Amino acid sequence: MKHLKPLNKKARKIEAAAHQQADSGSRAESKPDVRALQQAPQLPLGCALIFDPGWETDSSGQMTGLCQPMESDLYGCYDECWWPAQLPDQLTSFLEWSDKCASASRDWRKLDLVPTDNQ
């Protein structure tokens, strides 16, 4: 039963937002969705502020707005896979990659090799 009618622009927006939330809520309940966490609003920071390892995109759904390998530090990427850097990740796949390397800038030669499927 509906008792209230939106009369102005803001009220109509509120009603639309309420519908949108109800729709997305029911969708989420019916089927879990895996998707990249889109960064909105656009941030100048580089990394996505909603953290979900390996699934971040910028506000346009791309990765160009995120930190790039050349501007990130090695372990910042490796530790928690924050950025789409070409590095192994410590969270899931390559836990031992840096075991012999206490400092990336000092001992980088001690970083381990990462085998790929065809090696």
Add this chain to the structure above:
Amino acid sequence: MKGRWAIMFWTTRVILRSPRLRLSPRAHLAIALGLLLLATSLGWSQDHDYFVLGIHPAGLLVIDTSRDEIVAQIPTKGRSPKEIIPSPDGKHVFLTTDGRAKIEVVNVPDRKVEEVIDLAQPGVKINIFGLAVSRKGDRLFAHIRPVKQLPDEYVALPPEIWSVDLNTHAKKKIMDAPDGVVSLFVPADPNRLIAWGRNVYFIDLAQRHVVETVPLQTGLLPDQSPMDTLPFFSQYEQSGIVSMPSFATNPFTHNLVLGLVNMDVDTGKLDFMELGPPIPLYSSVVSPDRKRAYLVMNQLVVVDLTQRKIAEVRDTEGTTYVVNLTRDGKKVYLPSSAGPFVNVYDAQSLKRIHSIELPGDPSSSQLRALPPGAVP
């Protein structure tokens, strides 16, 4: 400090010159040395400020801020400590290691890992984002993100909040957690837990569900803009205020606005302030007198909290994830995000006064102060 030494000196003098005491010179010496040791330990425990910091590949450092020196390096069982939570008495430190998969209990005075807590069920891998210890020091809370590892598929399971009884070692799931939680905080009310992620959630531990939500990202009205915060590097023990830079787009001008969100950990009361055009920033810490906040990334930004505006911006020597202050608010510590050192700045002049060389990279490890009186 001087007063305490003077009292100790005169007490010693009075004791040793007491006509009732007929002591040998050796006994005199023993009493004097004993009192001197007592004074020294009191001095250390009262005035020394110790930080704990994780380093690559597997270690925890204890740093004495009075000398800006490393006083202990404790090997950890797992790799790269991230979240670091000291117990209320400062004797133990709880760490997440091995890619946030495990919790290690470090006995600081004994310089060893006492216990490794694994909350993962068989066939399930977890990552811990959010660790907190109760104010009594008897319960540990952890927010976990479980992933079921099937032979050909990873299935993300709902995130959960668990508690570990530190006396009985019993582990108990409290509830399914809202999505996107990154940090946990323990307020003064022992029946509450605060979870910070897309929104700030206040959890009733007896009812085991969220009883209040302060919206940051979801559930906003159309004229409100989603607010981004990065609740990974929350160092709040010196002020009791959790502080985070925030970013939001003004819905009318569409300009990005930098702000600061401060939360009183005791009460959970939030304070939002706008600071102006955005400056890239990772984290923030509030001074013990609650008058200034220090924000870091590639710059050190000082916010005057009484006037609610940026007071000063200084370039730093590199990128920093975390920042913390000494208990007297005089020195600011910035561990390097990419090199094996911690830079120390004067909190007033913002000049670099020291650089402490480390045996490994701290990267994105938290830097936490041990509670007053802790003697590592």
